[in-house]
Amino acid sequence: MRESPRAGPTTDSNDDDGRDSQASKRRRLGTAAEPAPETTAAVEGVAAAGICIGAPAGAQDADANGKARAGLGELEVEARAAPAEGGSELGGPGAHAASEAREDSYGAGPDAEAAEGGPGGADVEAAVGRPHPRLARLPRVRAVLDGVVPPELCAELVFALQAISTVGYRPHVRSATIHDVVATAPWLLPPLLRARAAVLAAVEVAFGLALELCVEFSGLIGWDEGASLGWHHDANREYLASRHLSAVLYLNNQGDPPGAFGGGDFRFQDGAEPLRVTPRVGRMVAYTADARNVHCVERVMRGERCTLTLWFSLDPAAAEDGKVPGGRTAAPEAGGSPGVAPDAGGSPGRSQGVRRQPRFGLGRGLPDTMYQLSPGEGGGDLRLERLRRLGLYALGWAEHCALQVELKPCRHPASTAAATAAVQEALLAAQFASYRLGVARLACIRQLEGVLGELRGLVAESMQEVRAAVPRWLALGSLLSTG
Numbered sequence: 430m431r432e433s434p435r436a437g438p439t440t441d442s443n444d445d446d447g448r449d450s451q452a453s454k455r456r457r458l459g460t461a462a463e464p465a466p467e468t469t470a471a472v473e474g475v476a477a478a479g480i481c482i483g484a485p486a487g488a489q490d491a492d493a494n495g496k497a498r499a500g501l502g503e504l505e506v507e508a509r510a511a512p513a514e515g516g517s518e519l520g521g522p523g524a525h526a527a528s529e530a531r532e533d534s535y536g537a538g539p540d541a542e543a544a545e546g547g548p549g550g551a552d553v554e555a556a557v558g559r560p561h562p563r564l565a566r567l568p569r570v571r572a573v574l575d576g577v578v579p580p581e582l583c584a585e586l587v588f589a590l591q592a593i594s595t596v597g598y599r600p601h602v603r604s605a606t607i608h609d610v611v612a613t614a615p616w617l618l619p620p621l622l623r624a625r626a627a628v629l630a631a632v633e634v635a636f637g638l639a640l641e642l643c644v645e646f647s648g649l650i651g652w653d654e655g656a657s658l659g660w661h662h663d664a665n666r667e668y669l670a671s672r673h674l675s676a677v678l679y680l681n682n683q684g685d686p687p688g689a690f691g692g693g694d695f696r697f698q699d700g701a702e703p704l705r706v707t708p709r710v711g712r713m714v715a716y717t718a719d720a721r722n723v724h725c726v727e728r729v730m731r732g733e734r735c736t737l738t739l740w741f742s743l744d745p746a747a748a749e750d751g752k753v754p755g756g757r758t759a760a761p762e763a764g765g766s767p768g769v770a771p772d773a774g775g776s777p778g779r780s781q782g783v784r785r786q787p788r789f790g791l792g793r794g795l796p797d798t799m800y801q802l803s804p805g806e807g808g809g810d811l812r813l814e815r816l817r818r819l820g821l822y823a824l825g826w827a828e829h830c831a832l833q834v835e836l837k838p839c840r841h842p843a844s845t846a847a848a849t850a851a852v853q854e855a856l857l858a859a860q861f862a863s864y865r866l867g868v869a870r871l872a873c874i875r876q877l878e879g880v881l882g883e884l885r886g887l888v889a890e891s892m893q894e895v896r897a898a899v900p901r902w903l904a905l906g907s908l909l910s911t912g
């Protein structure tokens with residue numbers, strides 16, 4: 430069943446592996462409003478980075494790879510979606526991909542959406558993809574900016590993604606929406622809120638929409654080897670109509686350095702340059718979500734491509750922050766049974782609640798199914814994979830436990846269940862420890878950097894004093910020797 434636009438960001442695909450139903454269980458939680466000073470800092474950061482916004486169409490600025498990264502302007506692109514693979518309609522965290530990308534599918538084929546027809550009939554179809562009136566006459570409909578957030582913050586977000594992501598809305602994609610963060614690891618919210626504020630500020634400046642936008646969706650997305658997204662625009666369904674602008678912030682580099690990934694270029698199908706955006710740390714591509722910006726993501730060939738993906742709306746009612754069902758401290762709704770989360774609110778058909786994991790002081794958690802990798806992705810529990818990626822010693826121990834339970838089930842089913850629950854508890858505890866370790870490590874690095882900076886400052890000051898004093902000492906010396 431189609432969920433309403435309020436129901437969540439991951440309600441889209443009819444992926445044949447059935448994970449759509451898991452994803453659709455996600456609740457719309459919310460976040461605290463981000464502090465204003467950070468927004469200001471972000472705007473300053475954008476200005477300081479000297480990045481190319483507002484360049485006329487055709488004007489370009491070459492980056493280190495010699496690739497154009499400016500070029501903004503209006504364009505008219507007909508939505509030409511490739512036929513959906515396996516009959517699936519959309520992909521992407523926002524229910525927007527027209528098809529699973531295939532090497533041969535870029536830019537070809539009939540409009541799959543139009544061909545499918547929608548519940549709303551011809552009028553709705555005609556409206557889908559049309560720009561919002563406020564955005565119809567923008568001087569530009571896309572922007573690529575560098576330095577939108579500093580690399581350290583990107584690293585923190587990569588860490589958060591690796592620590593808490595659930596299986597994604599399409600194969601080889603993992604995600605952690607802001608609601609997942611609130612529910613499972615609220616201590617990781619601050620970096621996410623900082624980055625969200627910076628991207629919002631950058632988009633508002635780039636499109637001349639200061640204070641007009643609200644964030645409709647924000648989520649960390651991990652694109653593993655094999656992930657891709659076919660040609661689509663981001664508001665290609667009636668229920669996505671409140672998504673007016675899109676922004677993708679790249680959190681790690683494509684290329685050679687360790688930890689980098691291969692492939693995964695973002696491409697616009699047509700229109701103003703640049704048509705290809707190579708992911709770099711802190712680089713953001715932003716564009717109107719309508720059919721003027723048909724785009725795709727090329728297949729990730731190796732490694733893990735990490736993004737912070739956001740949609741913005743001109744309609745304040747669409748704000749993701751408005752969908753907080755009470756936060757992790759909320760009491761269950763009247764009549765709710767233990768272990769059953771209160772209704773996410775907003776949309777019909779969601780009142781039955783979703784079974785949560787037991788609490789270990791980790792927030793209410795998310796359903797186990799959201800961590801179940803499909804057979805095509807190797808199967809198993811994504812939480813184990815995460816621990817591996819985080820490089821924690823706990824991994825060996827946890828894996829060992831899991832293996833024990835799997836290989837030597839106790840005779841009594843209840844004992845097996847208890848053992849499994851104990852392993853899960855241990856995993857969660859290890860996971861919790863991993864967050865804390867990672868966060869503490871980053872905090873230490875930051876503090877050390879701060880101390881180093883101060884020391885440098887002190888040394889520089891002392892040197893200045895010494896330099897200033899030298900002539901006096903010399904003068905004194907000559908006085909003494911002559912006297």
Ligand SMILES: O=C(O)CCC(=O)C(=O)O
Pocket residue numbers: 521522523525526658663677694695724725726736738
């Ligand atoms: O990750 C990207 O570069 C773009 C993703 C995208 O198009 C989407 O999520 O709709």
Ligand SMILES: [Fe+2]
Pocket residue numbers: 521525661662663675724
């Ligand atoms: Fe997209």
